[in-house]
Amino acid sequence: MARSHNPVSRFGLWAVFVILAVLPLILRGYQLRLVTEVIIFSLYAVSYNLLLGYAGLLSFGHAMFFGTGAFAVAILLEHFAGLPLLLAVTLATAFTTATGFVVGCLLLRVKGTPFALLTLAFNALFYAIAVKWSSLTGGDDGLIIDPPQLDLWLLTLDPNKGPDFYYLSLAILGPVILFCWYFTYTAMGRTVLLMRENEDRMRFLGYNTLLARLSLFTLTAGLAGLAGSIYSLFFAFVSIDAISIETTTTVLLMTFIGGTGHFAGPILGAGVFIYLQNFLSELTENWPLIMGVLFILMVLFTPGGLVGIIKGAAQWTASRRKTPDLRKGAKNRHAHSGS
Amino acid sequence: MPILEAKGIHKDFSGLEVLTGVDFQLAAGERFAIIGPNGAGKTTLFNILSGAFSPTRGNVLFKGEDISRKPPHLRNRLGMSRSFQITNVFKEISVFDNVLAGVRSREGLRCHYLRRPFKNRGLLERTDEILMQVGLENERDTPAHELAYGQQRALEMGITLSTAPDLILLDEPTAGMSRQETEDAVQMIRRVTESKACIIIEHDMNVVFSLADRISVLHYGVILACGLPEEIRNDQRVKDAYLGQDNQ
Numbered sequence: 155m156a157r158s159h160n161p162v163s164r165f166g167l168w169a170v171f172v173i174l175a176v177l178p179l180i181l182r183g184y185q186l187r188l189v190t191e192v193i194i195f196s197l198y199a200v201s202y203n204l205l206l207g208y209a210g211l212l213s214f215g216h217a218m219f220f221g222t223g224a225f226a227v228a229i230l231l232e233h234f235a236g237l238p239l240l241l242a243v244t245l246a247t248a249f250t251t252a253t254g255f256v257v258g259c260l261l262l263r264v265k266g267t268p269f270a271l272l273t274l275a276f277n278a279l280f281y282a283i284a285v286k287w288s289s290l291t292g293g294d295d296g297l298i299i300d301p302p303q304l305d306l307w308l309l310t311l312d313p314n315k316g317p318d319f320y321y322l323s324l325a326i327l328g329p330v331i332l333f334c335w336y337f338t339y340t341a342m343g344r345t346v347l348l349m350r351e352n353e354d355r356m357r358f359l360g361y362n363t364l365l366a367r368l369s370l371f372t373l374t375a376g377l378a379g380l381a382g383s384i385y386s387l388f389f390a391f392v393s394i395d396a397i398s399i400e401t402t403t404t405v406l407l408m409t410f411i412g413g414t415g416h417f418a419g420p421i422l423g424a425g426v427f428i429y430l431q432n433f434l435s436e437l438t439e440n441w442p443l444i445m446g447v448l449f450i451l452m453v454l455f456t457p458g459g460l461v462g463i464i465k466g467a468a469q470w471t472a473s474r475r476k477t478p479d480l481r482k483g484a485k486n487r488h489a490h491s492g493s
Numbered sequence: 494m495p496i497l498e499a500k501g502i503h504k505d506f507s508g509l510e511v512l513t514g515v516d517f518q519l520a521a522g523e524r525f526a527i528i529g530p531n532g533a534g535k536t537t538l539f540n541i542l543s544g545a546f547s548p549t550r551g552n553v554l555f556k557g558e559d560i561s562r563k564p565p566h567l568r569n570r571l572g573m574s575r576s577f578q579i580t581n582v583f584k585e586i587s588v589f590d591n592v593l594a595g596v597r598s599r600e601g602l603r604c605h606y607l608r609r610p611f612k613n614r615g616l617l618e619r620t621d622e623i624l625m626q627v628g629l630e631n632e633r634d635t636p637a638h639e640l641a642y643g644q645q646r647a648l649e650m651g652i653t654l655s656t657a658p659d660l661i662l663l664d665e666p667t668a669g670m671s672r673q674e675t676e677d678a679v680q681m682i683r684r685v686t687e688s689k690a691c692i693i694i695e696h697d698m699n700v701v702f703s704l705a706d707r708i709s710v711l712h713y714g715v716i717l718a719c720g721l722p723e724e725i726r727n728d729q730r731v732k733d734a735y736l737g738q739d740n741q
């Protein structure tokens with residue numbers, strides 16, 4: 155359990171931090187934009203995996219929160235001239251969190267298939283509202299955003315500049331992703347995991363499981379909303395695509411490709427997805443088809459996703475090098491990867 | 494004041510009347526056994542006491558408070574904990590984490606977003622203590638589903654004890670165990686329920702007679718007889734209804 159003290163992972167964390175900090179010196183323009191996009195979608199996918207991988211809740215409606223955050227920040231900036239950037243993001247996240255709470259209350263007593271279907275229905279409802287309420291959302295045309303400059307004490311960041319926006323999103327989303335990682339070790343994070351295993355028993359141990367699920371659902375909605383708000387600032391534009399079923403499918407694919415059994419899975423998945431999408435869309439118009447086939451193959455043959463493959467390979471090499479009694483420890487370290 | 498009181502408990506499942514007026518009282522520190530043939534409604538009674546479902550009629554009083562309509566988690570927080578006839582543990586999780594779940598619940602560390610249970614020395618020590626009590630100290634890191642059957646029953650017991658209850662409800666704790674395992678389990682149950690109130694459902698008469706201060710016989714939805722072990726052993730109605738035919 156004491157993985158956070160593992161010197162290797164601690165070193166790895168610092169290495170990642172340093173690399174991310176100097177990245178704009180190495181990558182320019184378009185390449186840096188891709189990394190920024192990966193960071194944004196990482197939080198979206200991480201928040202999704204807290205539901206899917208940790209709580210065992212398959213949602214087909216995560217885009218409704220991503221889209222709510224994306225639209226909220228755009229609408230706020232449009233209607234309140236002079237609103238500071240960070241305040242707009244904070245308000246958009248708060249609004250999405252509240253939305254998540256309301257939807258969560260309506261979903262309180264359902265799990266499994268009914269949960270999946272109802273989230274799908276809610277997503278469709280949100281989408282319909284966004285289309286109909288075109289005076290607010292811009293309908294099919296979408297909304298163009300003019301993100302204001304961010305004045306920090308000595309420093310002014312211009313969201314229209316690639317490196318500036320990169321640092322901005324890293325500074326906001328990086329700590330939030332780290333918090334999500336920390337969260338999986340907290341009382342609530344462990345509770346969510348135990349509830350997936352055996353919710354019934356939890357009730358007889360003093361846990362209010364309905365409240366716990368509502369609380370988690372609200373959290374993941376807020377996180378998706380934050381990712382969405384940064385997303386629309388990044389493109390300086392938001393359209394109803396942000397709230398569509400495709401955006402739900404995107405997060406589902408990212409999480410599955412990366413693997414639900416490890417915290418880093420969805421981050422890896424977001425990276426692979428975005429680079430692959432970028433690469434394939436340059437080759438052919440039919441890139442969604444190739445992505446679809448790839449996804450089917452992965453679900454069929456590597457249900458653990460990419461992290462599943464990596465873990466399997468690591469275990470295989472370890473078992474070749476040493477006596478095989480490492481297995482017990484390895485199993486426990488990833489207790490949540492279970493099923 | 495009795496720690497637990499059942500008053501006229503009725504339960505029907507859409508027409509099937511399983512309990513038809515169960516009354517009893519349990520004193521603090523008392524070990525109480527409920528025996529009765531298969532399908533008598535013993536587990537149903539536990540479900541009603543622990544809050545799995547509400548009685549159709551009647552009341553449950555715990556520590557003087559009417560808890561008949563309270564959900565299970567609130568009853569547990571009041572100091573009541575139950576085990577399950579069919580082992581009901583967290584299968585993919587380590588034995589230690591299984592027990593830690595209840596230990597931290599008792600301390601109110603259930604849904605905290607910042608505090609980490611595995612950083613809390615007191616909780617870890619308390620968990621290890623319980624693992625010692627139920628004899629699982631060497632299986633700390635084993636996922637529950639890899640345990641042998643007897644050990645799974647011990648874990649079931651450990652989880653039940655983990656919230657430090659004042660009233661312990663045990664549903665056939667020795668069912669399916671070998672003779673040796675049963676003997677060990679009886680010793681263990683005697684130790685961990687020392688000076689606590691306990692209700693135990695059991696088919697094994699040796700277990701019942703060696704543990705219980707008082708015995709009730711549940712038969713066709715009512716309590717047929719209730720008394721000291723000696724009285725029950727010699728009760729003619731009980732012999733006719735139960736002991737004669739089903740005494741393994």
Ligand SMILES: Nc1ncnc2c1ncn2[C@@H]1O[C@H](COP(=O)(O)OP(=O)(O)OP(=O)(O)O)[C@@H](O)[C@H]1O
Nearest residue numbers: 506509511529530531532533534535536537538578
């Ligand atoms: N949730 C339920 N819905 C419908 N019927 C039920 C339910 N639970 C129990 N019953 C019925 O109630 C009766 C009593 O069951 P219960 O499990 O309480 O018996 P028991 O005394 O514990 O038996 P055993 O010794 O076999 O464990 C049975 O006929 C059972 O089919």
Ligand SMILES: [Mg+2]
Nearest residue numbers: 535536537578
């Ligand atoms: Mg039973």
